[in-house]
Amino acid sequence: MTGGAPFTQGVRGFVANVRKVELIQEVHDPNGTATLYDAHMPKGAVRIAEFFRFADGKIQ
Secondary structure, eight states, rough: OOSSHHHHHHHHHHHOOOOOOEEEEEETTTTTTEEEEEETTEEEEEEEEEEEETTEEEEE
């Protein structure tokens, strides 16, 4: 799947279940960002790394 709709649907499900987010580290530059955090969910913590690239003012 591509596009914003599937991403938005996934984020809604995540937000509905996450209890707490603990930021571990984040790195930014003009072209993107990377974030490492622990998401505390109903059945325990999950360590998540996210990487985003930017172009034309949007996440690519």
